[in-house]
Amino acid sequence: MSLFSAAEYVVVTIDKASHLRGIVLHRRHKRLEVIRTAEYSGGGTELAETLHGILKELEVGKSELLIIGSALDGGFFFRTTTPPMSVREMGSALAFDAQEQVLQLPPDFRLQFTTGAQTSDGEQNAAVYGFPAGALLPLCTALSKRRRRVDAFIYPLLALPEQVGDDKILLPELEEDFYWSGKSWHPVTDRNAEYNRGLLEFLKANVSFDPKCGSNPDALYRKFITPLLLGLFAENPAFRKQQAGLAVLPPFLRPQRYRTQLRIAALLGLALLCLGAFSALRSIVDFRSEYTMLSNQTAGLNRRKTELQSRLRRKDKEFKEMVRVNELNIGDHDMLINLARLSEAMPAQALVTSLRWSENAVDLIIQTAQQNIDMVSTLRRVPMFKINSFQNRQMSDTVMMITLKLTRVQPGKGASGGK
Amino acid sequence: MTFIIAGLVFSVLFLLWHLGGNIGSVIPSGARLEKLRTDRQKAAAEVAELEKKMAEVDAAEKTYRENLGNFWNDAVSGYADVELRKKIEEASQKAGLKLNSIGTVRRTRINNDLQFLEIDMSGVETLEILTNFYEEIYKLRPKFYWKRVDLRQENLQDSERLVFNGTLRLVAIEPVSK
Numbered sequence: 001m002s003l004f005s006a007a008e009y010v011v012v013t014i015d016k017a018s019h020l021r022g023i024v025l026h027r028r029h030k031r032l033e034v035i036r037t038a039e040y041s042g043g044g045t046e047l048a049e050t051l052h053g054i055l056k057e058l059e060v061g062k063s064e065l066l067i068i069g070s071a072l073d074g075g076f077f078f079r080t081t082t083p084p085m086s087v088r089e090m091g092s093a094l095a096f097d098a099q100e101q102v103l104q105l106p107p108d109f110r111l112q113f114t115t116g117a118q119t120s121d122g123e124q125n126a127a128v129y130g131f132p133a134g135a136l137l138p139l140c141t142a143l144s145k146r147r148r149r150v151d152a153f154i155y156p157l158l159a160l161p162e163q164v165g166d167d168k169i170l171l172p173e174l175e176e177d178f179y180w181s182g183k184s185w186h187p188v189t190d191r192n193a194e195y196n197r198g199l200l201e202f203l204k205a206n207v208s209f210d211p212k213c214g215s216n217p218d219a220l221y222r223k224f225i226t227p228l229l230l231g232l233f234a235e236n237p238a239f240r241k242q243q244a245g246l247a248v249l250p251p252f253l254r255p256q257r258y259r260t261q262l263r264i265a266a267l268l269g270l271a272l273l274c275l276g277a278f279s280a281l282r283s284i285v286d287f288r289s290e291y292t293m294l295s296n297q298t299a300g301l302n303r304r305k306t307e308l309q310s311r312l313r314r315k316d317k318e319f320k321e322m323v324r325v326n327e328l329n330i331g332d333h334d335m336l337i338n339l340a341r342l343s344e345a346m347p348a349q350a351l352v353t354s355l356r357w358s359e360n361a362v363d364l365i366i367q368t369a370q371q372n373i374d375m376v377s378t379l380r381r382v383p384m385f386k387i388n389s390f391q392n393r394q395m396s397d398t399v400m401m402i403t404l405k406l407t408r409v410q411p412g413k414g415a416s417g418g419k
Numbered sequence: 420m421t422f423i424i425a426g427l428v429f430s431v432l433f434l435l436w437h438l439g440g441n442i443g444s445v446i447p448s449g450a451r452l453e454k455l456r457t458d459r460q461k462a463a464a465e466v467a468e469l470e471k472k473m474a475e476v477d478a479a480e481k482t483y484r485e486n487l488g489n490f491w492n493d494a495v496s497g498y499a500d501v502e503l504r505k506k507i508e509e510a511s512q513k514a515g516l517k518l519n520s521i522g523t524v525r526r527t528r529i530n531n532d533l534q535f536l537e538i539d540m541s542g543v544e545t546l547e548i549l550t551n552f553y554e555e556i557y558k559l560r561p562k563f564y565w566k567r568v569d570l571r572q573e574n575l576q577d578s579e580r581l582v583f584n585g586t587l588r589l590v591a592i593e594p595v596s597k
Contacts, residue, residue: 242466287447294455303463308469312476319476321530322483328529331564331588357568 007259008035010060010191010225010235012051013156014070014139015173018042023227024064025207025235031237032207037214037224048142055148062255063149069159069230071174072135077157079165079183081123089245090115094128106132113245114158129155140253146346149255152246154235156226159233160199167198173226184362196225203228328361338384342406345382349373350402361388366402367395375402384409489561491536491591496561498534499591500524506559507540507587514551518542529590536589537566543573543580556587564586 012022013150024036040054060066078101082093085398094111109130116125136153143150156171157180170188178185179195200221207228214220221228233239247254312319332338335357342362346352350373354365362385376387385406390403491499503524511518522539529535544552547568556563566588573580 015546042461077540281456283447287452290452291455294452294459298455298459298462301459301466305462305466308466312469312472315476317478322479325533326479326482328590330535330590331566333532333557333564334566335549335568336557339550339553352570354574355568355570357565357570359566 007235008064009065009067009231010058010064011059011069011231011234012054012058012224013173013230014047016071016176016218018047018050020050021224021227022054022058023224023231023232024058024060025228026269027235032232033214034207034220034224034228034231036210037209037220041225046145047138047141048145051142052146062149063110065234065257066149067230067234068139068150068153069156069173069226070139070153071155072131074106074135075129075131075155076105077127077129077180078102079125079127081119082126083122083123084118090126090245094126098128098130102130105130108133110136110152110248112155112158112248114242115245116162127158127160129158131155136248140250143249143253149253150249151257152243154230154233154246155251156229159229159245161202161233162213164198164202168193168195169199170195171226171229196222199229200225203232204258210289241358331359332357341382342379342385345379347373347375347378350375360408362406364402364404364406366404368400368402369398371400373400373402375404379404381407382406428456487592489590490533491561491589493591493594499589503536503538503587503589507538507556510555510559511542511552513555514548516542516544516548516552526591532593534591534593535590537586539584539586541582541584543582545579546570546581549581549583561589565591 008024008026010024012020014020019042020038022038022040023034025032027033036058038054038057040050040057042050055066057111065228076098078098080097080101081093082090082097085093090113091111094113095109098109098111110133111128111130113126113128116127118124139153146328156173157169160169166182168179168181168186174180176183177188179188180186189366199201203221203225209217209220231257339357346366347368347370349368349370351367352364353367354363375392376390379385379387386409388405388407390402390404392400395401422451429591491503493499496502500523504521507521508518519541520539525535525537527535543548556565564587566586567584569584570581572578
């Protein structure tokens with residue numbers, strides 16, 4: 001039985017002749033299903049051995065909930081009503097009530113009880129079983145000997161559903177000569193009378209047998225009527241609330257069940273794992289997304305680079321030739337304009353006797369009668385030209401000859417420049 | 420169980436194929452991302468540099484195409500050896516200049532597609548008329564460029580005339596031989 005599978009219940013009943021009947025059942029598709037059955041006859045052997053034997057036959061481990069049902073020597077059972085109160089108070093109240101219900105009480109007795117529905121006057125139905133304090137000792141000894149823990153010891157009639165309260169209940173684990181009906185015991189006068197009819201119908205409506213348990217279900221219901229009754233009672237969600245009133249076994253014989261806590265812990269662990277996995281997954285997705293984006297961008301850029309390099313390689317020779325043509329110094333288209341600028345800048349006292357206009361320079365020979373003429377500063381105003389060389393020579397007492405060369409500031413840009 | 424194991428193997432193979440055999444690319448790594456960012460940055464810088472060079476090439480090509488329109492094209496302007504002389508003569512007539520000589524058109528190859536056209540001329544006239552002539556030349560299309568202009572005073576006493584020698588130059592598109 002795993003942590004999250006349906007809980008399995010094991011019920012073993014012991015009758016007066018030390019005959020043991022046991023079933024293993026679990027909930028399946030909204031119905032309880034008996035999956036294994038076993039019978040074990042004591043035959044003079046110790047209770048510990050027979051108990052061990054039947055549990056072994058039922059393949060019971062420690063994870064199943066184990067219920068033992070039996071009637072104890074000197075035990076007494078009655079039904080009563082009490083005001084609603086806590087389990088401890090109810091125990092005290094029922095012990096007091098037992099003195100009125102039972103004619104002869106043992107000097108030291110223990111009670112176990114279950115509570116039922118509230119009556120119309122606000123009181124609560126209660127089923128009470130009492131037994132002498134030492135009556136449980138053989139069972140406890142047997143359990144201690146086999147180191148077996150039991151979830152609950154239940155007197156079978158405590159598990160009787162209220163809806164079959166008026167039925168004639170004659171169970172093999174109880175008195176052979178008395179049947180229970182209503183709120184009291186009655187002597188069995190007719191062995192052929194129909195007993196347990198309502199209870200069997202109730203059990204058949206709620207429990208089924210696995211086919212491998214036997215081919216005659218009706219016989220199985222009759223044979224295992226008490227274990228079925230106890231199993232159905234223990235499987236009921238209300239059983240947990242009844243456990244405090246049923247606890248008669250010493251604590252060391254009762255197992256500590258952490259099934260719910262373990263389930264919660266497992267679920268929390270699973271939730272943490274899921275959270276971690278989700279976080280890791282998100283991190284991976286984010287990383288992968290950015291990684292892919294960067295990879296694609298880099299690949300795209302590399303493709304573009306290769307394409308551009310290829311185009312540039314193809315056009316390299318053509319580009320150089322085009323640049324060479326674009327920068328060709330064809331000549332001076334604007335010679336007339338430049339000549340006008342030069343004329344405008346030329347002082348009135350200067351007579352240009354020779355002008356040689358070439359691609360990169362203008363050579364001028366100038367005659368002047370003015371001795372202190374400053375040709376350098378005058379011609380510096382002419383845009384796009386700078387004085388490359390300047391030479392003046394006295395021709396006579398009054399005439400001076402100036403030879404100068406102007407070069408272009410910006411080298412010709414050929415066709416595009418259009419000087 | 421066999422189905423599950425087969426499914427597992429298939430999933431692993433699919434993942435390996437999907438990731439191009441590089442399972443490490445799934446495992447987050449800041450260093451790998453940083454390296455990728457650096458690679459992308461480097462590639463982007465290289466592409467920007469190449470784009471700049473490409474823009475220069477495109478600009479040069481655009482300028483070249485624009486210039487082609489300013490070059491002499493026999494198919495558009497007529498046979499250069501004849502038309503150049505004719506245009507110069509017309510310009511000189513308009514300016515009132517009587518040129519002493521107009522040379523023949525010289526051709527110098529620039530490349531397979533282009534060639535220089537050069538033509539010499541000379542004359543003697545006043546600066547005013549010569550200036551008119553230069554203006555007429557300036558108006559001509561395609562553009563005419565002065566390669567050389569020499570002006571000097573005539574050696575006659577009290578002469579206002581100038582001795583002019585000049586060379587005009589154009590770029591011509593190589594005629595396509597049929």
